[in-house]
Amino acid sequence: MITFQNVSKNYSCHEALTDINFKIAPQEFVSVVGRSGAGKSTVIKLLIGEERPTKGRIIVGQYDVGKLRPRDLPKLRRHVGTIFQDFRLLPSKTVFENISFALEVAGYPEREIPDIVMEVLDLVDLSGKERNFVNELSGGERQRVAIARAMVNKPDIIIADEPTGNLDPFNTVGIINLLTKINELGTTVILATHNKDIVDQLNRRVMVIENGRLVKDEKRGKYSVT
């Protein structure tokens, strides 16, 4: 369960979010839409503890994110898989190592790691690419590595911030299908995007953020940014 309770976030020069309230149940698929600068990325940053709320309370699973000590943040992040537009993969590591890194930091035993990584690589259709370095992959493949890494230690929640922003239409469909599949396997998915086609096709819950305010929250919504 994710809860935003009267959450506001101020930066020195402006108010990024104002009095946001919502709840996301386990296994939901939610699209967060809005123009660039509307506040979508701030919501994501607050969810993974990269920023702290100026006001209000954020609960992610068992964690009160605003009150988490810096040294406890890694624990939250092991329960929340993140996917970004710029992939954020470790360039000096291979595909296998990028994915196994997430398991290593979570303390998985050494002998279990290869099987889990190969299983997840198979799920994102990247079997055979495990020895490649990141710079040897296409944009779509990189994003699938990022998804594999996000889901490898079976997180409760996956947060995707514009995951298709750098991809062509073909790869975009592939990534969204993958996220849908992950959601069907029981993981909560939060997708921040301004791709109208994706949101309309998904026909799932849509939250619209405008000027830092949550202006619409529909169970089966369409992309409707003014």
Next chain:
Amino acid sequence: MATTLYRILRHGLQNFWRQRLLSVATLIVMLLALLVFEWLIISSFIGGTALDAIQDKIDISVYFKTTIEEDKILDIQRTLQTLDEVKEVEYVSRQEALELFKERHKDDETISKALEELGDNPLSASLNIKAKNPEQYSVIATYLENDSLSEYIEKVDYRQNKVVIDRLTQIISLSKQAGLILIIVLTFAAVLVTFNTILLAIYSNKEEISIMRLVGASNFFIRGPYIVAGILYGTIAAIVGMIITTPIVLFISPHMKAFIPGMDLAGYFIHDLPLLFLYQLLFGIGIGVISSLIAIRKYLRI
């Protein structure tokens, strides 16, 4: 815990190898810093030995009246040896002084003949006094000039040599101070350059560090590989530094001996090799680890 340490070690070695160019560049800077540090130690030994050799040449000679009994002179020698300022007192009897004089002038017929004609030994017994520090000669000279001793003493050669002794004392003292300042300045410069190099190397990895944080890596897990790299830089640089320095020291040692008699640079180096290596290792690992910790601290706030 053992698994975490094994993983940290593996990531550290992996990063070191995969970022070879960066590692080699950092290693070279670290090696230069260690060579500066190592040669400062060696130079300090050479300088110290040279200054000791000069210092050893300075002494005060006290010449006694020829009528004074040897036992009295030996009494005075024992008293002088109890002074805090005195390092050693050497007694040269009248007979020894004559033999030394003859030996020194054996090729000079005129002097040899003059001695034969004289028949008697005209030379005085003397005490050659060495002070612990050159600054202490004036104290010893003042002691020798007191009334209770002056009746036995023919001559003290301190006042004649005072200008030379003072000048040498000044040079020795200045050289020691300059050496110390040079060591501090160069060590500081070497530490600063190495620190900046490691800082830049880690700066180029700041994106990776932020990604590791996002994936849920703890600070310990992120820091670890960089500390491993710091230890590797220090260890490799210390070993390579020794490999470079050893043949140079062995080569220059005989040449140094010709300049400064009594200096055994190779002997000192081989005798203190484990200690020198340990100093280098500690210095290298110290800079490597501390620089890595300080540099990475900045990026762990992501």
